[in-house]
Amino acid sequence: MSERVPDNRSNSQTKTIQTSSPTTEMGIAPVMDSHQLTPARILQLQSTLGNRAVQGLVQRMRNDSSVIQRAGGAGTATPTGGTAVTPTVPSITPAEQRKLDLEAERDIVVPALAVQALGEVREKVKQETTAYLKTDSKAKGIRESVTNKAIADVKSNIDADVTASANEKADAKKYAAQHAESSGAVGKALVAYAEELTTAKVADDNKTELEKKAKEGFELVVPKTKVALDIQKSKAAEEAKKKMDTYAKTLIKTYSGTSKLEIVRNAEQDNTFINTKVNVGTAGSEEIQKRHSLDGGLAFTAEYEKVYQDVLVAPMKKAALLKLGVGRREFRRSKELNEFRQKLKDSAREQARADIDSDIDTNSLTASKGEMTKQYYAMAAKTKAYASSKVSVDAVMGTEADAIVEKVVPKITTTEGLKQAGKTSAYDIARENAQATDKIKAAAVSGATLKATELLKEKKSEAINDARKLTKGDKEVAGSTPDAAKTAAINTGVKTEVTRDEIGKKAIKESVTADNLSSGFAKLGKLIDISTPNAGDASSFDVELKIPFASASGGGQAYFLFGFGGEAERESDELSVNTQITLGAGFQTFGFDANFRLGLFLEAKGKDTTNVMNLLSYGLYRQVPQSAAEYFWGQGGKSGESTRIEAEKWAMMIEEQDMSGDGSVDVGLLMKIAMEANAGVAEFSAELAYKRLSRYNKEVIAEKGKDAAGVKLPANLRGDSIGKGEIRNVVDAATEIEVKFGKDSVAFGLEGSMVFVRTGDDLRIRELSLEASGTVPSQFGEESGEFTRIASKISAACVGSGKNLIALLKKTANQESDKGKRAVGTALDSGSDALFMGDHFDQIGASLAEKIQGDETVNDTIRSWVTGDEMRSSASETVNKIGLSNALKFALSFEKKWNAAGVGGDWEVALEASQVKSMEVDAEIVKVAVEKSKRLGKIGLASKGGALSGSAEALGHEIA
Numbered sequence: 001m002s003e004r005v006p007d008n009r010s011n012s013q014t015k016t017i018q019t020s021s022p023t024t025e026m027g028i029a030p031v032m033d034s035h036q037l038t039p040a041r042i043l044q045l046q047s048t049l050g051n052r053a054v055q056g057l058v059q060r061m062r063n064d065s066s067v068i069q070r071a072g073g074a075g076t077a078t079p080t081g082g083t084a085v086t087p088t089v090p091s092i093t094p095a096e097q098r099k100l101d102l103e104a105e106r107d108i109v110v111p112a113l114a115v116q117a118l119g120e121v122r123e124k125v126k127q128e129t130t131a132y133l134k135t136d137s138k139a140k141g142i143r144e145s146v147t148n149k150a151i152a153d154v155k156s157n158i159d160a161d162v163t164a165s166a167n168e169k170a171d172a173k174k175y176a177a178q179h180a181e182s183s184g185a186v187g188k189a190l191v192a193y194a195e196e197l198t199t200a201k202v203a204d205d206n207k208t209e210l211e212k213k214a215k216e217g218f219e220l221v222v223p224k225t226k227v228a229l230d231i232q233k234s235k236a237a238e239e240a241k242k243k244m245d246t247y248a249k250t251l252i253k254t255y256s257g258t259s260k261l262e263i264v265r266n267a268e269q270d271n272t273f274i275n276t277k278v279n280v281g282t283a284g285s286e287e288i289q290k291r292h293s294l295d296g297g298l299a300f301t302a303e304y305e306k307v308y309q310d311v312l313v314a315p316m317k318k319a320a321l322l323k324l325g326v327g328r329r330e331f332r333r334s335k336e337l338n339e340f341r342q343k344l345k346d347s348a349r350e351q352a353r354a355d356i357d358s359d360i361d362t363n364s365l366t367a368s369k370g371e372m373t374k375q376y377y378a379m380a381a382k383t384k385a386y387a388s389s390k391v392s393v394d395a396v397m398g399t400e401a402d403a404i405v406e407k408v409v410p411k412i413t414t415t416e417g418l419k420q421a422g423k424t425s426a427y428d429i430a431r432e433n434a435q436a437t438d439k440i441k442a443a444a445v446s447g448a449t450l451k452a453t454e455l456l457k458e459k460k461s462e463a464i465n466d467a468r469k470l471t472k473g474d475k476e477v478a479g480s481t482p483d484a485a486k487t488a489a490i491n492t493g494v495k496t497e498v499t500r501d502e503i504g505k506k507a508i509k510e511s512v513t514a515d516n517l518s519s520g521f522a523k524l525g526k527l528i529d530i531s532t533p534n535a536g537d538a539s540s541f542d543v544e545l546k547i548p549f550a551s552a553s554g555g556g557q558a559y560f561l562f563g564f565g566g567e568a569e570r571e572s573d574e575l576s577v578n579t580q581i582t583l584g585a586g587f588q589t590f591g592f593d594a595n596f597r598l599g600l601f602l603e604a605k606g607k608d609t610t611n612v613m614n615l616l617s618y619g620l621y622r623q624v625p626q627s628a629a630e631y632f633w634g635q636g637g638k639s640g641e642s643t644r645i646e647a648e649k650w651a652m653m654i655e656e657q658d659m660s661g662d663g664s665v666d667v668g669l670l671m672k673i674a675m676e677a678n679a680g681v682a683e684f685s686a687e688l689a690y691k692r693l694s695r696y697n698k699e700v701i702a703e704k705g706k707d708a709a710g711v712k713l714p715a716n717l718r719g720d721s722i723g724k725g726e727i728r729n730v731v732d733a734a735t736e737i738e739v740k741f742g743k744d745s746v747a748f749g750l751e752g753s754m755v756f757v758r759t760g761d762d763l764r765i766r767e768l769s770l771e772a773s774g775t776v777p778s779q780f781g782e783e784s785g786e787f788t789r790i791a792s793k794i795s796a797a798c799v800g801s802g803k804n805l806i807a808l809l810k811k812t813a814n815q816e817s818d819k820g821k822r823a824v825g826t827a828l829d830s831g832s833d834a835l836f837m838g839d840h841f842d843q844i845g846a847s848l849a850e851k852i853q854g855d856e857t858v859n860d861t862i863r864s865w866v867t868g869d870e871m872r873s874s875a876s877e878t879v880n881k882i883g884l885s886n887a888l889k890f891a892l893s894f895e896k897k898w899n900a901a902g903v904g905g906d907w908e909v910a911l912e913a914s915q916v917k918s919m920e921v922d923a924e925i926v927k928v929a930v931e932k933s934k935r936l937g938k939i940g941l942a943s944k945g946g947a948l949s950g951s952a953e954a955l956g957h958e959i960a
Helices: 039-049 051-063 094-135 137-159 166-173 176-182 185-201 206-218 229-269 271-277 285-298 301-323 335-359 371-408 411-430 437-471 484-500 503-513 519-531 609-623 626-633 643-658 698-704 715-722 786-813 819-837 841-851 860-867
Strands: 003-006 014-017 537-551 557-571 574-589 592-606 664-678 682-697 726-741 744-759 762-780 853-856 877-880 882-898 904-922 926-944 947-954 957-959
Touching: 094 137, 094 185, 094 206, 094 229, 137 166, 137 176, 137 185, 137 229, 137 271, 137 285, 166 285, 166 411, 176 185, 185 229, 185 271, 206 229, 229 271, 285 411, 285 437, 301 371, 301 411, 301 437, 335 371, 335 437, 335 484, 335 503, 371 437, 371 484, 371 503, 371 643, 411 437, 437 484, 484 503, 519 609, 557 592, 574 609, 574 664, 592 609, 592 682, 609 626, 609 643, 609 664, 609 682, 626 643, 643 715, 682 698, 698 715, 726 762
Parallel strands: none
Antiparallel strands: 003 014, 537 557, 537 926, 557 574, 574 592, 592 664, 664 682, 682 726, 726 744, 744 762, 762 882, 853 877, 882 904, 904 926, 926 947, 947 957
16 A cells, blocks of 8 residues: 655645555665655665665654654555554755765775775785795795796707707707796796785785775765865765775785795795796797707817817827926936836837848948948947937837827717817807808817817826826825836837837938038038039139238238148049148248248048048048047947947948048148249249158058958057058149230249158158149239230130030030039039130229239349349339139149159159139238139150050040
């Protein structure tokens, strides 16, 4: 049932109240609007304010009895038999209405704000927890665990590739951390863990408290009808949010703190609990595929082997060799090491000597030699092997060092390791730019080198100790001694190495093919081959050093004199060379010069330059004191024999090899008196010499090298027996006068030589030689007559060139061993002849002559003897002190020999024509003269062995 309740403001408007309606049962009270609380209005209020607001309004209205009236005293029956009364609802004031509106806004806004705030709390807690996990030191263990798990998973992906090698996988794994980071797996795992913690800590029931705090904020806004409702709603919402945000901050701080505490607790217990959240996907697979595809381009095999040899093996071997004494001087070695090496060297030399003795008779270089020559070469070879055998010792030490190095750093495995290190280094470049070949190669070498350097530093001491075991024992083992068996094996190896290296054969070859034991003589011999290349040629040089020491009244000058000179003369079957070194004193005044000299004279004759040089050396050997002979001609005892025997064996070899024919050597004392005089129109010179010489040849040696019974003396005794050889007394005399005929000059000379040998008590003549000569000289740079110019300058040089041409043709077909050097000398001589024939060379001569000029004084006394003019004082004149000339010389000679009994033997008379070229430089203190003579033709008559024969020669060619 229902009843109408009239409205106080309008009778036409009524509202029916269902006293027993569902709405009433639900506790919803009537609510008035500005006129009347109708059912429609109640529904509107419910929609706007909510059921609870409307219910409260209605309840208040019911409790107010002053607003309940009955209309017309009538009532409506109720189901219970009562009467329903339609009350009169009082009007709502604007203030109340404003409050109701704000309350309704609160109930709408607060739940949404609470939900939003709860989400923000959770997000902020998650953010702070994540940041804590990523940055705080207390969470470092968790981060490391996650990172390590991610890297391990990347490496696992790399290992899963079945096509790649272990080394390739190792290189790819270098970048595992990079791939783990780029995959983001670490960050995702930390975020997931932070989210899990936040969800667990910030539960949904926190929303209730957030709503409560929001409502408290809403209630802070007092309803005011004077303020627009929207403004008050906004203000209330702001206050609600402030209140709620303040509380939310507390929640954030609280839950962030508890999350961090839990993180710390978990980290302290086990960091791996989070690893299940790590997921790297396929990270790393691409890296191993790239490494596998680039492997072929990283294999620089030759370079890796070179690094192994240069950076690792070479210095390690050097260190081992130094420990074995190779490359270290004796004073830097230990006593044990010196003893060790000395035993090896003694074994090597013993084996070399045995090999030499075994080979000397069959060696192609010595098989045809005489017995003494073989003995000498064997001795010389042993001397050379004394030093060279040490090479075999060092070679064995080198082999031992190689074995040590191979043991410490085996080539195959070590090179493979260097190759991997090189590939690893090169891959860093190749993975970025596979086309940068040069950079890739450089990186490969650098990586291998770095690895080799590390290995050297690590293993070098091990190699050194292995070497030490051979000489002292293991350094790491107390009381360790050298391995006797190993030492014996090395000693045997040294002997084997000496034979394998052919130390003996090489020493024999070196001894036989050497120019000469006296290298200075050998070099001089080469000059002789150039200066005196052909039969009939002769050359000489003289050097004089005058040192003034006193002046006499009237202009005289005394001086000390040092002289050094030599001559060489070649025939078709003989070469003769002599040299002299003299000291003396002299006096010169007014164009007159005289001096006396004393010195050493040495002359040898042989078939060629080598013979002559050896004989000159032999002559000196027999003259010097025994100690000097042993020092200069011995081998220092290195052959295994005494130095005296070594020296004497050399002498015996020279006797057998170089005195087998007519070879001989004279050596001894020289005394000479010389004088020169200038008479202006003529110049005089004369000298007288005495020589006391010891001659050595095969006859003398055969006679003196035996004992009284005729038995050959041993090497250590024969030197004293041979002694001074055959003593020869030689008297030489020579004089020359040069006369000027107008513009021409002619020189006449006479010289002779006599040799005396004492036989018993008698001093008998053995040899006599005389020579008279006439010379027409052409002095270049000075005016000369037509005859001189034609005869000396042109004709002599022209004929001399012809002889040289013939000599060159002969040498072309000749098989002489020294023909090369002699051919050079012939060519040089021809060149000088060509210069002499040209008139332009006069200018060169004049230019040379002007370089040095000096005073010359004419001896008036001697001039008066020649010319018959009265003596007058001649002033000194300035003349050239450089003389360059070409002369034509004619000589008539006689030679005769006697035997030891004084019976006359062979003799020869000959007429010769020669070209003589000379240069003289007189610098007053120093005087140098060089002369070259070349025989142009010869006619001779001789008696040999009682048979008379004649001979003729033209331009070096014998005429039958």
